[in-house]
Amino acid sequence: MAAITITLLSGAVENEAADFALRFVNRALAKGHQVNLFLFGNASYLANREVPYQGDKGITPDLAAYMDTFRLADRLEALARSGAVVHTCHTTEYARGTEGCPYLDGVDRGNVGVSLMKFLITSDVAFTIG
Amino acid sequence: MIGNVSIIVRQPWGNERAVLGVRTALAAQTGGYQTNLVLLGDGVWNLTGTRPVYLDQLITQFLENEGRLICLDQDLEARTLTPGDLTLRPEIAGTVDLAELMDETDSINLY
Numbered sequence: 001m002a003a004i005t006i007t008l009l010s011g012a013v014e015n016e017a018a019d020f021a022l023r024f025v026n027r028a029l030a031k032g033h034q035v036n037l038f039l040f041g042n043a044s045y046l047a048n049r050e051v052p053y054q055g056d057k058g059i060t061p062d063l064a065a066y067m068d069t070f071r072l073a074d075r076l077e078a079l080a081r082s083g084a085v086v087h088t089c090h091t092t093e094y095a096r097g098t099e100g101c102p103y104l105d106g107v108d109r110g111n112v113g114v115s116l117m118k119f120l121i122t123s124d125v126a127f128t129i130g
Numbered sequence: 131m132i133g134n135v136s137i138i139v140r141q142p143w144g145n146e147r148a149v150l151g152v153r154t155a156l157a158a159q160t161g162g163y164q165t166n167l168v169l170l171g172d173g174v175w176n177l178t179g180t181r182p183v184y185l186d187q188l189i190t191q192f193l194e195n196e197g198r199l200i201c202l203d204q205d206l207e208a209r210t211l212t213p214g215d216l217t218l219r220p221e222i223a224g225t226v227d228l229a230e231l232m233d234e235t236d237s238i239n240l241y
Contacts, residue, residue, distance in 0.1 A: 007154075007239060009147060041150050092150070112153050117161040120132055126237040 003034040005119040009130030011042035013070045017130040018046060022075050024129070029082050036119040037079075038110070039088040043130065046072055047088035048101040073104055080106020087115040134164040136235040142175035143185055151241030152176075152188045159197040166231060167192060169201045169220065174209060177201060177216040189218065202228055 006025065010017035025035050039047050050073050057064060080086050087110030093099040103109070110116070120126055135158045139151035152167065159165040167189075169176055181189075193199060199220040206212070206222065213222065223231070232238060 009150070009241070041146055092146075095146075112157045113161070116154065117157055120135070120158065120161070120163070120237070123132055123237075126132055126135075126239065128239045128241065 001032045001034065002124040003036070003122055004028055005036040005038065005116075005123040005126040007038045007040050007116065007126070007128045007130075008043040008046075009041045009128055011045040012072050014042060015130075018043060018072060019070075021129045022072055022079060025079050025084050026075075026082075029079065029084060035079075035084045036123065037084055037086045038116050038119060039086065039107075040112070040116075041089075041092050041130070044088045044092045044096065045098065046076055047086075047093065047103050047107045048098055049073070049104055076107070077105050080104070085119075087119075089115075132163070132236040134166075134235055135237045135239065136166040136168055136232060137239050137241060138168045138170050139173040139176065139241045140171045141241065142172050143181055147241045148173065148176060149185060149188075151239075152185060152192070154239065154241070155197060156188050156192045156195070159192055159195045164198075165192075166198045166200055166235065168228070168231075169199070169205075171205055174201050174205045174211065177218045177220060178211065179217060181217075200228070200231070 006021055008018060008021045012018050025037055028035050086107045088107055089111055090099055090109050091111060137151050137155040139148050141148040155165050155167040200223050201220045203222050203224055
């Protein structure tokens, strides 16, 4: 079995890359591989807990159901519970004003110089998605 | 295990991904990996004009740590750029040379 590091560059809604990456991680874990996931750039938006709006959402149920397909927090936490190691880049969070926001369970604060390099040192395969 | 890394940057510095790629290249090179920073397609615009001070610092440190900065000759030609137009001094490779380099790379990362 291999140790795989994925650097994810895209956020949840801008394209299908984040969805694809999480599907990939899920299958790799199911096959017995070790997976590290580094959330970089817009992918750092995936690191944080959701903050639901409490008022009238002002969107139709169909639109809400459609938009919900882009929300990946539950899936990311499930992958972490299944053994994926997930770190986010705090510098790209800083640029987005989200650095102080609470993380999802299983997501840790990280950076390129330490987190990603530790991932690389222990990996057989490493690539970017996004 | 991974012994060497190629970072391919396809964006000019106005796109965050260019800086993310250069940051990763510097981290990998200083982390002990022989790292190739390849500026491909519109990534060659990072070789022209002035850059933000931070980006210049990253590239300078990368080169001081013996990282390889590479671009493709046809990408320069397609943008009517000559080596004299560049404000950095990359290795200018042909497609065959670049393909061979990628073939020898353990981990290729696109930004």
